[in-house]
Amino acid sequence: QQQVKQSPQSLIVQKGGISIINCAYENTAFDYFPWYQQFPGKGPALLIAIRPDVSEKKEGRFTISFNKSAKQFSLHIMDSQPGDSATYFCAASMNTGRRALTFGSGTRLQVQP
C-alpha cells in the first residue's frame, strides 16, 4: 500500500494559535516523513522531516510528532501567523528503490489575524 491519508482538508486558526495537521500511512516500509508547505502557484518547500527512529522533532515553531506503532504523524505549528496561511502536504518515502515521495491530499491552512 502506498497511500498516505491526511486530515483535515482545511483548517482555520486564529493568530497565535496552534495548527495541527494529521497524517496516517499504511506501508511500513516508509522510513522518511517530510512536511511541505506550498503557496499558490509555487512549488512545495520542505518544512521539516522525521525518521521513524525518533518520536518528535522540533524546528522553530514547527514540530513533528511521530507514532510508529499507530503509523501516524502530525505537524504542529505553534504561534500560527497569517504568513503561515498556505497548503501543507505530508509525504512519505522509502530508503530503497526510487525514493519517490507519496503525498497526502493536503491541508489548506488559513490563519486569521
Add this chain to the structure above:
Amino acid sequence: GAVVSQHPSRVICKSGTSVKIECRSLDFQATTMFWYRQFPKQSLMLMATSNEGSKATYEQGVEKDKFLINHASLTLSTLTVTSAHPEDSSFYICSAPASGRARHEQFFGPGTRLTVL
C-alpha cells in the same frame, strides 16, 4: 539547500501542439529526477521517474508516448507533452533528491503552469 529550476514558468499553447518543460539542478548533480502533476486544489501525483542514462519509469496510467522524458545530463531533465489537449492543462513540478547523507531530502522546482487552449 540545493536549487532546482524549471523553465518556462508558464506556457499557453494550442491544442495539438507539443510543449517542452525543462528541469535543472543548479548546484548539484541528480541521476534521478521526478516529475509530478498537480491539478487545482489537489495533491501532487507522481507521473514518472527520470533516470540519467536510461529510460524513464512511468507510473500506472501515465502515457509514456504522450509525456516524453529525457534525462540529458546529470543536471537536466525535460518533459515534453506531445499533442497537448485541454485536459493536460495542469501544474507540472519536478524534483531532485539530495545525495549522500541527506539523500532522502528532495528539492522541488517552482513548477510550470501549462494551459492548453
